[in-house]
Each structure stands twice: as structure tokens, then as C-alpha cells.
Amino acid sequence: MKVAFRADAAVEIGTGHVMRCLTLADALARAGAACLFVCRDLPGHLLPAIEARGHAVHLLPAAGDFVPRAGDPPHAAWAATPWERDAAETAAALASFAPDLIVLDHYAFDARWEGVAAAGRRLLVIDDLADRPHRAEILLDQTLGRRARDYDGLLPAATLRLLGPAFALLRPEFAARRAESLARRRAPRLSRLLVAMGGIDKGNATGAVLGRLARTALPADLSIDVVMGGAAPFLDAVRGQAAAMPVPTRVLVDVADMAGLMTAADLAIGAAGGTSWERCCLGLPSLTLVLADNQAGIAHALAGAGAALPLGRAEAPGWPERLAAALADPPLAELAARAADLCDGQGAERLCHVLRAGGALSVRPATAADAPAVHVWRLAEGAARYYRQGQVPSVEGHVAWFGRALADPARLLYMVGYGDLAIAHVRFDRHAVDPASADIGICVDPRWRGGHVGRGALAAALDAAQKAGIRTVIAEIHQDNAASRRAFEAAGFTPLAGDGAFLRYALVLGSVQP
Structure with a gap:
């Protein structure tokens, strides 16, 4: 290739x-x-x-x-x-x-x-x-x-x-360091601070941050690592500032092991750009500065998720005071947990699976080995409210149910994915009075939700079901599950009479939308 x-x-x-x-x-x-x-x-x-x-x-x-x-x-x-x-x-x-x-x-x-x-x-x-x-x-x-x-x-x-x-396209060393980094966040204390404002930092936000830190009460045992690129125009000026800091401060240039440096840090002050996802992968608590227009949305979203504390735009007044206030009592444990939930460092591998598969989804029969992964997907935050039973069983209960479903000839269980990477589970339950009709259930890996990937998985599974002799498919969807309703409607499903909070849809196979 x-x-x-x-x-x-x-x-x-x-x-x-x-x-x-x-x-x-x-x-x-x-x-x-x-x-x-x-x-x-x-x-x-x-x-x-x-x-x-x-x-x-x-x-x-x-x-x-x-x-x-x-x-x-x-x-x-x-x-x-x-x-x-x-x-x-x-x-x-x-x-x-x-x-x-x-x-x-x-x-x-x-x-x-x-x-x-x-x-x-x-x-x-x-x-x-x-x-x-x-x-x-x-x-x-x-x-x-x-x-x-x-x-x-x-x-x-x-x-x-x-x-x-x-x-997020992160180098493999971030995923490799993830477990170690998260483990050391369990008893957090602020003794090592990382300042990383990007490889170029044309506006010298690094110098502004160090200037504020020099005038802020800091822990007596704090040390600071400053990361810059070799082409940064203010590199020499920052080195001069670092030498005059009241706490030990070193300037590191063109760092090869950024994952190791982040793992060792207790708190980062950084730009709200792509390195945000590196920090999230390692659960590194962060204070974010917006250095460019395209970073504003990231900073806002991270703050909304509780994964970072926003300082604002570097050129706007007020951020130095917010920085000093945040350093007085940073919620390290809470920030670390929320950040780690957002990114696991596997984005490049996921994309490679897609590219190696030519962007085409494939369908295979499910096996007992798929049960634990499907259970994790079902546990995704907020998903249970859309289930008729209202909750997800224990992993033991789910695995036992999955085994019974695999053994039931009236049920078809599929895994849909890119090559050997499964991203969705789809189940068809044939009707006893008409085996050519079936109820459908779908569960998508939450990391693949929100980008119309579920629509492709649904279409691929419907094609497999048609080849297995199913002609009519019935879907039952909670009225508040707008994303699922849009996906099924896009696939050609039409509404039937509802049942309380649940809406029913039907599709005659052969009318699936491309």
C-alpha cells in the first residue's frame, strides 16, 4: 500500500x-x-x-x-x-x-x-x-x-x-504508558508541573505562563518541566526565564519521550490543541490556554466534560489570575478520571483497521468470545435508559444470556467491523409464527458512535439477514433515542403503532437504502 x-x-x-x-x-x-x-x-x-x-x-x-x-x-x-x-x-x-x-x-x-x-x-x-x-x-x-x-x-x-x-492520532507510547500513568493518579499531589504550549509557540505563551508562575505561591518541592520545539522563536528567552525561576525549572527541546514526561507530571499547563488528547490518554490533569481560534471549541468541550480547567485565551486579560487560583487547589483526581474517560490512545490503530479494510464493513457470526466486549458496550453511559428492561445485567448474567442466544436456532447474532476489529453487535430474533420475520437489536461500540458508522453497520447486518432468509425486520426504539431513530429511518424503516415510550418500525428487506 x-x-x-x-x-x-x-x-x-x-x-x-x-x-x-x-x-x-x-x-x-x-x-x-x-x-x-x-x-x-x-x-x-x-x-x-x-x-x-x-x-x-x-x-x-x-x-x-x-x-x-x-x-x-x-x-x-x-x-x-x-x-x-x-x-x-x-x-x-x-x-x-x-x-x-x-x-x-x-x-x-x-x-x-x-x-x-x-x-x-x-x-x-x-x-x-x-x-x-x-x-x-x-x-x-x-x-x-x-x-x-x-x-x-x-x-x-x-x-x-x-x-x-x-x-485521536497518538503515538503508540501513549497507550503503552496509560496504565502506569493512571495508576500514579490514585493518590495525587502537585510536585511536578509540565508547561507545553506547542512546538512553535509563536506568541510566547510559554514566557507569559512562566512570568505568572514566578509571581505565584508554589509548593516548596515543586519542579517545572518546560517543553519547546527547536524552531520556537522565543526559545532563548524562555531559557533565560527558566534560570531565574524560584523553583527548579528545566527547558526540554524536541522531546522524544513526551509520554514518559507526561506520565511523570502531576499537572500540565498546555495549549488546547492536539496534545490535549495525549494528556487525556494519560489522565494528566490540565489547565488549558487557547492559542488559536480552532482551539476554543476544544477548550470549551474539555471544560464541559470536567477533563480540564480553562484559563481562556492567551491574548485576553484575566487568565493569569485564573491560573494562580487554579494552582491553589487543583482537583487533580477528578480531572484525571474525567480526562482518561475521553481517549484511550488507540485512534491510529482504529483508523488503520478502516484503511486496511478499504473502508468496507464486514459481517461475521458472533461467538462466545464476543460477549464481554458487547457487555462493555451496553454499559456505556446513558445507554441503559433506552432499554425496555431499564438496566444492563452483570457480566456473568450477560455472558450466560449470550451463550443461550448463540445456541438458539431462532436467533442470528452478528458482529460487524473492519477486518478483525468488531465495532457493532446486531441480533435478529425470528418470529415463531413467521420465521421470515424478525425483531432486530443493535449495540454499537460507544467509541464509534456519532459519525454515521452505526448506519453502515446496520446496513451490513441487514444484508446478512436477508441472505439468511429474513424478509421483514421489526425494530423497537425508545422515543428519546433520536440517533437510533434517525439511523433506522435512513435505512428505510417506516413507523408502526407505538407501545408507550417505545416506537416500532418495520422494513421489508430489498428496500434498504444504499
């Missing part, structure tokens, strides 16, 4: 787009893929870092002054050149490589660029903004709280939408 990446790093853009693409490229390379990065020659590009990871790079020529035009995307200036030129240069760079897949992670480009540079090729778009149209087969947006409807009208209806921090 050949995969090409179009992403840039620069003083204006930061390093996050290239770094998360590197994470995906590394994961694909471990599975045998060949990866090529196409990057513009901009101040602060990461050509050496990409090559050090073993990937090929094609550097597009430096561009002159570019003034975005009417109709260009809001971040068009980040391309430093008109999209038409970039698309043509990218297409030329990819001609001899002939990639099977193009990955675009760039706010400056939209469907017009994609129609030229990715014409005739599979396209994965990585986005965080939902502010411009795309023509991708797969879209990944790791933003907390992102919903499929945010991209309605911006994507083809058939585009697979992978949404939320479950798909």
Missing part, C-alpha cells in the same frame, strides 16, 4: 498537523505501507523530523506573498500560495509515486483542491473545523463533541465520518 500525505508545519501553522500525520504514517509503515510526505518549504518545516522517522519527503518550492481571495477557505493564507498552484504541484509530485491513498491534513484546502490533487484516488481528510466542503471517502475529526450533522452539506452522503477523541 502506498500512502501520500499533504500537510505543512510552519511558524504560522505550528507542528501539530505534520506530527499527527507522522503518527499515522508510522502505524501504516509498521503494517508494510510506503509513505510519502508532500510539504511546502515554509519557515519551521519538519523535513528532518519526517526523514528521521524513515519516510520520504517531497518539498514543494517556497512561495511568495499570497493574499487570499474571496471564496478561499478561512485559513487559505496558510498555504502561502493559491490552491490551484498547490494542487497542480502536489499532483505532479505524486504522479510517479502513484499512491493508493492520499491523506490531506491542511486547513487551507477544500473540495476544489481535492478534486485536482486527489482526482481518481482514495482520499482521507483530517479536519477539526467543519468549515468548508470536502470530497473525501473518509473524514476524521478528533474534536470532542463533534457530530455527524456538523458536516452535513460539506461531504458526500457516503463519506465515512470518524469523529471524536477515540480517533
